[in-house]
Amino acid sequence: MxxxxxxxxxxxxxxxxxxxxxxxxxxxxxxxxxxxxxxxxxxxxxxxxxxxxxxxxxxxxxxxxxxxxxxxxxxxxxxxxxxxxxxxxEEKVYLYAEDSNVIEQPEELILNKCSQEEMVVTLQDLPKMYREPLLLFYYHNQTLMEISNLTSLPISTVKTRMRRAKDRLRPKVKELVANG
CATH class of the missing domain: 1.10.1740.10 (RNA polymerase sigma factor, region 2, helix turn helix motif)
Structure with missing residues (x-):
């Protein structure tokens, strides 16, 4: 044509x-x-x-x-x-949260108050799939994106596993705080 x-x-x-x-x-x-x-x-x-x-x-x-x-x-x-x-x-929202004066979540305050050794022992009770993201985030200062890249998991899976790990830890950490 x-x-x-x-x-x-x-x-x-x-x-x-x-x-x-x-x-x-x-x-x-x-x-x-x-x-x-x-x-x-x-x-x-x-x-x-x-x-x-x-x-x-x-x-x-x-x-x-x-x-x-x-x-x-x-x-x-x-x-x-x-x-x-x-x-x-995935990245910038977390940067904004770190820069601003955001009130820490109660579980984060408790995790920070507990001694590192007691917490690591408590973390050992968790299945590896839940323990690994928490250790990387709180003890190795990895961002969620870095954890996602290291574990080859989608960031949503990393977030879910961290939330479930915190839910499982909450009663154990309350015992540590009450006994400590």
Missing amino acids: KICKNKQSMEQYFETCILEHGKSLFNYIYSLVRHKELAEDLYQEVLISAYLALPSFEERAKVKNWLFKIAVNKCRDYWRKEKSANRFW
């Missing part, structure tokens, strides 16, 4: 391309992101970008390949933004 430079013929050409390749384009985007609503949003962004860039389309390229390349780039942009947003929550 030959692209004419007048607006009406460009719109007709674009409409023909979308009718011909739209479904396969959407399926391709969906195969990349595996989320229907996200795929729909990205599909719309691809169509808008393609329409705006249509005057610069080089006829020697195949239009389907051109549309799919725009789709890949839109998906990469989305993943980059998503990764950046997640990085904020």
Whole structure:
């Protein structure tokens, strides 16, 4: 198909391309992101970008390949933004908490008051999967992200294990404080 430079013929050409390749384009985007609503949003962004860039389309390229390349780039942009947003929550939130005068949680106060030796003995009663993140966090001053990287676990799993470990420790630590 030959692209004419007048607006009406460009719109007709674009409409023909979308009718011909739209479904396969959407399926391709969906195969990349595996989320229907996200795929729909990205599909719309691809169509808008393609329409705006249509005057610069080089006829020697195949239009389907051109549309799919725009789709890949839109998906990469989305993943980059998503990764950046997640990085904020995984790293920067903890930095803000350390910088500000946040009131420590009661279990953190108790953990800090107990002697290190008694606490390590108490920690030995926990299963390794719960003990390891606590030791890394409180005794080796590792951040949650560092623990996640060291253990090859998602940060959400590290948080869950730390919470469960604290829940299991709470009654034992109360005994230590009462006896100490």
